[in-house]
Amino acid sequence: MSTMTAEKSKIRVALAGNPNSGKTSIFNELTGMSQYVGNWPGVTIEKFVGIRKTDDYELEITDLPGTYSLSPYSPDERVARDFLLFERPDVVCVVVDASNLERNLYLVAQIVELDLPIVVALNMIDIAKARGITIDIDKLSALVGAPVVPTVARSGVGIDQLISSIIDVSQKDYCPVPLNYGKVAERAITEIEHTISSAPPLAMKCHTSRYLAASLLANDAEITSMILSADPDAENIRKAVGRIRMKMETRLGLDGESMLANRRHGWASGIYHEVVDHPRHDEPTATDRIDDVLLNRFLGIPIFAGIMFLIFWATFTLGAYPMDWIDFLFEHLGSSVERVMGAWGVSEMLISMVVDGAVAGVGGVLIFLPNIIILFFFVSILEDSGYMARAAFLMDKVMHKFGLHGKSFIPIIIGFGCTVPAVMSTRTLENREDRLLTILILPFVLCSARVPVFVLFTSALFETNQGLVLFSMYFLSIAISIFAAKFLKIILFKGLSTPFVMELPPYHVPALKGILLHTWERAYAFVKKAGTVILVGSIVIWALGSLPPGAEYASAESLAGRIGAFFEPIVRVFGTDWKGAVSLLFGFIAKEIVVATLAVLAKSGEDISLTTALGSLYTPLSAYAFMIFTLVYTPCIATIAAIKKETGSWKWALFSIAFNTGLAWILATIVYRGGRLIGLG
Incomplete structure (x- = not known):
């Protein structure tokens, strides 16, 4: 069954299973990779490939998107079906949730018809045992016709045995016998x-x-x-x-689809009742008791809002001290670099490029690293515990009122990290119009790239209630998203949304390893962007602020000033000058560059902090209007590319740029002009 290489026998393994069955956790344990794991359905939306080497074998393991059936209803499910059907892996490892065995066996019933060797990974066996569920492993193996390996992917239990079973099965020319339909x-x-x-x-x-x-x-x-x-x-x-x-x-007296489905459900139900010792059903589980409070029709949404507010408060309160340390570090780094380069006889222009361009720009962004780490540490806890799936459930009714599918809330949650994977995750939506509508409103979601902008302005101009100001940005991002969805639904997408059905996973204590890994990945991505895109952008902005020769640095006579002057009439109406205009223009590349641009231009080469410089350029009202414009206006280049890829058309990508920027200008102008009318300016 396997193919031979010069050194090792290669085995192509496909990981298949229902959403939220633990496939990706098993994939990470098998390959040593760190694909993102979330405790809700739909995290994996495309296939990933990793390698596991043993003494004699090389396992090429493909993690497929979760699917409930081989009759696909969404693009990600189609990826899974087509890989199994046409790529013909040597072994299919079907990951099933031991605590929801009967439902998971339906997919097994379909996979055994593909004439492929299979191994069943009976995952989450610890959760099943905690619920009093006892499974006869040997009988399950005999009835399915394939090896069954109990696993706990989160802690690595059973992984070695799973590898051995995959290798054993790959060497045998044997496939399970498909069920008989009568x-x-x-x-x-x-x-x-x-x-x-x-x-x-x-x-x-x-x-x-x-x-x-x-x-x-x-x-x-x-x-x-x-x-x-x-x-x-x-x-x-x-x-x-x-x-x-x-x-x-x-x-x-029955159509073919119903007949096959009934037989498969009957097969799954029959095996389930043969191998499972049923627990008592009269006592509610811990998950049931927690959901009675967190999913309460009156308390659910206020609790969710309260939790998010506490996270934003902690982001500022706990992040304030390390922010000051990093700011102090970069101030002294700039002074030290300037002193050393001056002693070496380096030209003043080169010194200025390094100190006022590279150090100021990158440092102006990196000081917000503690806030990013704290924010995603707590968000990861919510995700891994199973609470974020409840947030989607809570928002379903609200989403439907505004024309969105309830499942759209999952891409919105992912969008709080980065809009690009959020756009890709819309593949889990079955209806194309629902998918397109969700894609168009995702750029309004406050991604992590915008967080430094808001933390910067909040720290500089809002000495009190900083957590509340940041919370208001997140609240506005969701509010603008759903109102924009309602508008677009009326204008462009008049069809009805499909009903929302979502599995609510059981609560569990978040795994510290997974939380730290996810937080590290976000922090690393932030630092990596600071050392690449933002570094280059900072030097380009410095050059624009320094040229032509003879112009005062970061003045209206510089190239940056001339570019800003062209756009200043557009932004002046909501209280922003040419420096803000340039920062927004470069923010099209990456939103963090807004901060880097302000760090280069706003200080004008003076030895003052960026927050002090912004305090002299903005009032709280104009700062808040600038924050709203930054929240709403055009997505970054990476997001535009993702929109084009997922919609298959530049039309929607260009529409997103125009619609978002126009709406941003309208909202920022209303806030600034309206605030001045009532005396807030």
Whole structure:
């Protein structure tokens, strides 16, 4: 079954399973990689590949998106189905949730029809035991016809045994026996197999005529299209399959899709009741008791808002001290570099480029690293505990009122980290209009790249209630997102959203390893961007502020000043000068560059802190208007590219730039002008 390399035998392994079954945790344990893990469905939205080497074998492991069925309803589910069907891995490791065994076995019932060797990873066995669920592993293995390995992916339990089972199965030319659909249906499947045997291109690529025949019997639109496009005699095949299907449905009084689904559910239910010792159902679980409070119709949303406010308060309160230390470090670094380079006889222009450009720009961004670390540490706790899935559930009713699918809240949550993966995660939405609408409102979500801008202005101009100011930005980002969704729904997308059905995972104590890993990844990405994109951007901005020769640094006569003067009339209406205009213009590259630009231009080469410099340029009202504009205006280049990729059109990417920037200008102007009218200016 496996393919040989010069040194080791290579085994291609696919990890398949329901959403939130622990596939990615097992993938990370098997490969040593650190793909993001979240305690809610839909975290994995594309396949990832990793390698695990043993003494004699090399396992090429592919983590597939979670799917409840091989009849896909969304793009990510289609990725999983197509990989299993056409890539033909040597072994399929089906990850099933031991605490929800019956539901997970439905997917197993479909995978055994693919004529592939399988191993079942019975994951979350610890949770099942905690609930009083006892599973007869040997009997489950015998009934499924494949090895079953109990695992606890979060702690690595059972991983070595799983690897051994995968290797053993790959060396045996054996596949599980697919379930029997009954005499009438089996005869129909056999007849369809014979009928499509004249479609060799697809049959040879798929290698499993039984699965294709069963899919045609269920009138699977995608498989039907594949079969017909692969055969020159397509029309005759379509008519023959239609006659076979009608004959079977007449005899059974049931359509093919329902018949197959009923048989698979019956198979899963039968095995479940054979192997599971049922726990008592009269006592509510700990998860039930917690949900009674956190999902209460009156208390749920206020509790969620309170939790988020406490996180923002902690972000400022705990982050204030390390922020001051880093600011102090970069101030002294700049002075030391200037002194040393001067002693070496380096030209004043080069010294200025390093000190006023590189050090000031990068330092102006890196001082917010503690805030990023604290924010994502607490958010990771909420995600890993299972609470974020409840947040999506709580917001479902609100989302529907504004024309959004309840499942859209998951990309919104991901968008608080970065908009690019959030846009990609919309693949979990089944309906294209829901997916497109969600993509268009995601740039309004306050991503981590904007956090330094808001922390900077909040620290400089709002001495009190800093946590409240930052919380208001997050609140506004969600409010603007859902109101924009309502507007776009009325104007562009008038169809009805599909119902929202989402599994609520059990609560569990967050794993410190996972939390620290996720926080580290966010911090590393932030520092990496500071050392690359922001460094280059800072030097470019310094150059614009220094040229042409003879112009005073960062003055209106510099190139930066001339560029800013062109855009200043647009931003002046909400209280911003040319320096703010330039920072916003460069923020199109990456939002952190807004801070770097202000750090280079606002201080004008003076030995003062950035917060002091901003305090002389902005009032609290104009600062708040600037923050709103930054929150709403055009997405960064990376997000624009993601929108183009996911929508397949530049039309929507350009629409996002124009719509967001126009709305940002309107809202910032209303806040600033309205504030001045009532005496806040």
